[in-house]
Amino acid sequence: MARYIERTKYDWWSTTWKLAVFILLIVFAVAVILPSRGWVWTSVMVLLSLWLYVRLMTRRTAYKCADCGNVFQVSTAVNFFTTSSMGKNADGTYFSAKKLTCPKCGKVTKARVLKRADAQAAKGSGRLLK
Numbered sequence: 001m002a003r004y005i006e007r008t009k010y011d012w013w014s015t016t017w018k019l020a021v022f023i024l025l026i027v028f029a030v031a032v033i034l035p036s037r038g039w040v041w042t043s044v045m046v047l048l049s050l051w052l053y054v055r056l057m058t059r060r061t062a063y064k065c066a067d068c069g070n071v072f073q074v075s076t077a078v079n080f081f082t083t084s085s086m087g088k089n090a091d092g093t094y095f096s097a098k099k100l101t102c103p104k105c106g107k108v109t110k111a112r113v114l115k116r117a118d119a120q121a122a123k124g125s126g127r128l129l130k
């Protein structure tokens with residue numbers, strides 16, 4: 001089982017640039033593709049950008065069940081069709097979460113978003129989870 005750490009400020013930055021690329025692709029679609037190829041190709045381009053964005057995010061994240069603590073990953077499709085939300089920690093800080101069904105206990109919980117631990121993350125200050 002891969003190890004995952006809690007999201008840090010570094011992750012917010014990595015989320016931001018992915019979002020920036022995504023927005024740039026949308027702007028490109030509307031500004032360049034729309035006048036020459038019309039709405040159909042623009043929609044395809046926008047959907048592809050959105051899918052790419054979700055895929056990039058999915059590959060690097062895992063979710064922790066709020067009920068049993070099980071850590072699991074979801075497919076790009078699941079991530080694409082579910083919405084993210086925010087949760088509040090006991091110490092007053094916030095965390096990002098997603099309403100997901102846990103594959104272990106089967107309960108629908110506000111699953112906490114975790115980042116897959118990699119070489120880059122090991123340098124950070126995130127707490128490692130078993």
Ligand SMILES: [Zn+2]
Nearest residue numbers: 065068102105
């Ligand atoms: Zn569970």
